[in-house]
Amino acid sequence: MDFLLIHLLNSLLFASVLFLTAGGLSLIYGVMRIVNLAHGNLYAFGAYVTAWAIGGVLAGAPTPLLYLLLPAGAVAAALLGAALEPTLLRPFYKRAEEYQLLVTFGLLMILEDLMRLLWGPYPLSASALWENSGSVTISGNPYPNYNLVVIAIGLVAAVFLWAFVYKTKFGVVLRATSQDMRMASALGIDVNRVYVQAFTLGCFMAGLGGAMIVPRDSAVLGMGVDALVLAFIVVVIGGLGSLEGALAGALIVGVVRELGITFFAEIELAVLYLIAVLVLLARPAGLFGRP
């Protein structure tokens, strides 16, 4: 029982990062009806930028300053998203979905090579933040403080996002466009602007997920694809296009993964897919999806 709280915190930690990546993927799909296969690499891009900033450029700076720079990766991913949507994605909205999949898949590969070109083939680490943050004692066992920071950022991001989508005028416009793009357009909403804003926000979330995790994990090539697969499991469970679904899916996956590792070590990798299969059988559109 000593470890119940630690297991719970581990689950929340995993869920926090998952929610940010899967939430971004879902938001973009909800508004623009695009399955962005390059989404995982925007997460990786955020991780690389933050690792580069706090592990390379400002290595040795005091810890509070490093914390301030943590979101650098999120901002960079958002800027990249803001540039990509109008140039690369917009010409393909009127085409069949296959084209969008091909374009975003191509983007996935280009981004992977771009990161290799910019930051080299080796893992890029920013572990000072992880190492300097120390541990707190939870029922006699040390627990890394940095994990608590990540969980807190995840919670704040979820609340902020909910307020943004449900309590602001921009949120109303976003939801209106999501429900009926033609009608929104007829009512005078600048759909192109909403699209670029939604895409930028989605990329910001992915980049933030990568930036938060990099002090613990270091940035490595291929991390984007792994994150994409996990994000897909979350949105399959929660329902593609739904932020509530992404939150519920992330929490379910976080808890199930922890239970899987603890009690079914032999099939750790399979457990998440089994959950997704069960949800698909019971509710093909996901828990919060619109059938």
Place this chain on the structure above:
Amino acid sequence: MGEVNRRDFLSTLGVSVGTALSATAGAALPVVGVAHAQEKPKGNIPDTPFKIGHMTFFSGPAAVLGEPMYRGQLLASEEINAQGGLLGKRKIEVLKADENAGTDANVKELRRLKLSEKIDFFCGITSSGNTPALGPVAEELKLLTIFVDGCTDLLFDKAVPNPHYIFRVTNMQSADGVTAAVAAAQTWPKAKKIAHIHPDYSYGRNAFDHWTITFKKLMPQAENVSEGWPKLGTTDFSSHITKAIASKPDLLATSVWGGDYVAFYKQALRYGMFSKMKVASMIAFGVAPHAIGKDHPEGIIAGVHSNYHFTYPAGDRWPYNKTFVEKYNKRFNEYPNFQAEGGYTATYLLKSAIERANKLAGGWPEDDAIIAMLEGLMMAAPAGYVYIRPDNHQGYKDAVTGFSKNVAEYPFPVLDPDRIITIPIRNITAPPGWPKGEPTSTYTWIDKTWPKVKA
């Protein structure tokens, strides 16, 4: 089999601890060292370049462990070229291929290297996931190959049971799990509860199996209380670490490697794991030495894949190592790991076999002549004597491991020079002629021939 005392049995295994150089029976065999002076070749030798295809991890978390094997081969090739090339004529060209592309892509790349680039020799490979796929293809292409690593027993037990063109230089994988377990049994004989964290693929499974069978014999009082099987390449071990700590073990056995291990130990430090249990790793110090920080805990069994650590054999007692480390450090401004030694030694094994074949027949030897010379070849390499067994084309050298320690001379931890553990390889691997077993020949050999010691 009568009852045997643990300490007596360990001494029959020849396990030695300390600075002494372990004795090997090999001195009686005709032994040549790396970089020995070359006799004048016989016959006409063409001066076309000798092309080597070298595949290892040049990117991703595995690169800190795998890439040095390329540097080892490059260093040996440059030394050979400085003397005019193989047989004084054929300069070596090394072509690189990135193993990180994935097994299917690696198989295609191997075919391309042979068919389009017309390589004469294939070398490299880090992952045990790749040799069982590449080995049969190299045989099919009739491509002379020395794998540096990818040391799964499966390759010569099952995938290519009767190899002709392919060889492998670093110790067989089963030796790794056995070495770590023997070292742990000797160091912490009272340990009862064992936790495991291994990557979930052939290497991790192999390490777990051989540790477990060795402990069944040497530590009958011990039991496995926790298992964690993270995906290879993962950098998040929070849950596996928590599970291991929660099982309150005396000892953790782990075969997590490369960049994964670097992330693992940094995370485990913040969870206070190292203060709650002893740790024995098969391959913690297998990475390039500078990849591990001074924050790494001391006193854990920090394995080097049972192959080689650059600090051993030390000093002037084994000049092959001293000069290798000096040259490698001068050339690359870093210290070699076991893969660098493997790549270097593989190149010199090839050179030696080519020269022997030339001495017999003259001219540039056929591949079959080189193969016949490689079979049964023994050579003094930086790590010690390495022997290529003729029946399974596998390299054998005495196994080595030790304890992590920070010393003033290096900016990273090394193996404690006063507590190096060595084990004669013949005592921990199945002998020639032992029937192929499940999961490995070494496993069934230990199971059937080792006594169970008194608890």
